[in-house]
Amino acid sequence: MMLSFVITEMHQYTVRGALESRSHPLLDQVLILSWRDFLKLPQLPATDYLFLDVERIALPVRQAAAERMSALKREHPELRVLNPPETDLTRLAVMSRLEAAGINRFRVRPYRNLPCDWRFPAFLRRGDDHGGSASDLLHDMPTLIAEGERLTAQGMPADALLATEFIDARNAEGFFEKRSYFRIGERFFPADLSGSKHWVCKGEAKDPFRVDTSKAEMIFLRGHEDEEQIKRAFDAAKVTYGRADYTAIGGHVQIFEINTNPMIETRRKMPRTLHGYVDTVLGNWLSALEAYAGPQVARAPQWIDVAPASAIGAIEQGPRMRSLVRGALLATGQLQRETRLRRPFRALGLL
Numbered sequence: 001m002m003l004s005f006v007i008t009e010m011h012q013y014t015v016r017g018a019l020e021s022r023s024h025p026l027l028d029q030v031l032i033l034s035w036r037d038f039l040k041l042p043q044l045p046a047t048d049y050l051f052l053d054v055e056r057i058a059l060p061v062r063q064a065a066a067e068r069m070s071a072l073k074r075e076h077p078e079l080r081v082l083n084p085p086e087t088d089l090t091r092l093a094v095m096s097r098l099e100a101a102g103i104n105r106f107r108v109r110p111y112r113n114l115p116c117d118w119r120f121p122a123f124l125r126r127g128d129d130h131g132g133s134a135s136d137l138l139h140d141m142p143t144l145i146a147e148g149e150r151l152t153a154q155g156m157p158a159d160a161l162l163a164t165e166f167i168d169a170r171n172a173e174g175f176f177e178k179r180s181y182f183r184i185g186e187r188f189f190p191a192d193l194s195g196s197k198h199w200v201c202k203g204e205a206k207d208p209f210r211v212d213t214s215k216a217e218m219i220f221l222r223g224h225e226d227e228e229q230i231k232r233a234f235d236a237a238k239v240t241y242g243r244a245d246y247t248a249i250g251g252h253v254q255i256f257e258i259n260t261n262p263m264i265e266t267r268r269k270m271p272r273t274l275h276g277y278v279d280t281v282l283g284n285w286l287s288a289l290e291a292y293a294g295p296q297v298a299r300a301p302q303w304i305d306v307a308p309a310s311a312i313g314a315i316e317q318g319p320r321m322r323s324l325v326r327g328a329l330l331a332t333g334q335l336q337r338e339t340r341l342r343r344p345f346r347a348l349g350l351l
Contacts, residue, residue: 001080002047002301002336003293004031006038006065011053011261018264019339020346024286027340029296039064041330043303044072048080048293050241052261054089056128062086064309071306082185082241082292083260091127091257092162094237098255101236103229105254106165111148114141114163121166124148128160130259133200137166167254169201169247175211176201178256179220181230181244182281187288188227188234191243191262191281193217214273221280229253268349300333 003026005015012032019030031045035057038044049069054062066086073079083089095108109115111124121137124147134151138144144163152158171177178201180192194201195211204210230244233255243262246255264285265278329335 001294002029002031002045002297003289004033004045004047004049006033006035006049006051007261008053008056009034009036011056014052014261014263016339016342017266017268017346018282018285020343021266021268021282023343025290025296026286026293027343028336029293030339031301031335032338035061035065039068039309042305042308044068044306045301045335046072046076046079046304047301049082051081051083051085052241054083054085054087054260055091055094056261057085062088068306068309072304075304075306080185083239087238089237089239089260094239094258095255097237098233101232103233103236103253103255105252106167108162108164110159111144111161111163112158114144118163119165120144122163123166124151124161124163126156126160127162130257132202134161137199166199167247167249169199169249169254171195177213177247178202179226179246179248180262181226181246182242182262182285182288183230183234183239183244184241184285184288185292187291188231189284189288190221190223190225190227191284192245193220214277217277218280221277221284226253234258300336303333 007015012034016032019026031047039061051065062085066084069081069085092108092110095104098104099107107118118141121139122144123133123137124135124144125131125133134156135147138147148161151161169176169178175195175197176199178192178194180190182189182191193213193216195213196207196209197211198207198209201207226248230246230253233244233246233253234240234242237258239258239260242258242260244255244258246253248254264282266282267275267278270278326335326338329338
């Protein structure tokens with residue numbers, strides 16, 4: 001079955017680079033739609049669907065997408081959906097489920113609605129992006145409230161600002177450790193093991209506090225450490241496509257977040273020393289995606305008439321040139337060829 005990714009216009013780079021970086025069986029088998037496309041196109045492809053970036057999407061948009069997906073499935077009940085839009089996968093909802101399931105031993109709450117037994121230190125972050133902490137560690141309630149007011153005064157939406165109780169993620173060697181695990185349907189695989197001398201450990205090559213964990217990371221990527229606990233965490237969170245970033249404390253995983261649109265790195269712009277890591281994770285991602293898709297389909301997907309969603313407010317639009325190219329492919333029923341057509345331009349560094 002062909003696959004359709006539904007991703008916000010400005011964050012499709014997370015999978016486009018991976019799909020366009022090498023030859024693989026999914027060329028001509030994947031369509032990439034924006035949330036706007038999914039809501040507004042008069043016809044939708046009869047494919048399996050993966051909804052990404054769900055934590056960035058407003059409730060009315062998700063509700064409208066759920067209605068269109070239901071209408072499409074009435075015509076084709078066999079279609080499968082990962083991260084169905086009717087499931088609340090906002091960061092607060094996901095973290096609340098992990099706490100309720102007894103997986104996480106720390107709490108995440110709206111910063112203006114904290115219980116009197118809130119534990120410090122804590123920090124603030126947005127619930128609708130992947131930028132990490134928006135504050136330093138905060139050590140008491142007055143300081144936390146003041147920092148929240150400062151951030152909202154600078155334009156951060158108050159209803160998007162979450163407070164998180166800090167957990168000490170230092171390992172036996174004394175540095176902070178972050179691990180990552182992917183889920184695509186029922187396939188799970190490790191994706192990262194990073195270390196930092198700073199409490200914010202995002203696994204980025206540019207981190208000035210980064211600790212070299214390359215040898216331990218390659219061992220981790222080839223194994224199944226934490227997998228059973230991670231499966232339980234994904235199931236509790238109700239996320240069927242995404243990447244869990246976490247640490248392990250005393251043998252128990254603690255989930256920092258589950259990102260429904262994680263970056264799939266390629267060799268481009270990555271240091272040569274990280275090419276082995278990149279190749280391993282990208283290969284596992286493509287393999288899991290191929291396994292989920294199943295046998296290749298030789299023909300173009302069938303496009304089904306589905307009533308467009310009613311007005312649901314503004315949704316971002318993508319670059320004009322990409323829109324023109326996609327418009328031509330849509331008009332000729334060839335959108336599944338977009339990845340193959342873009343691949344030579346990617347190889348030349350033009351994308």
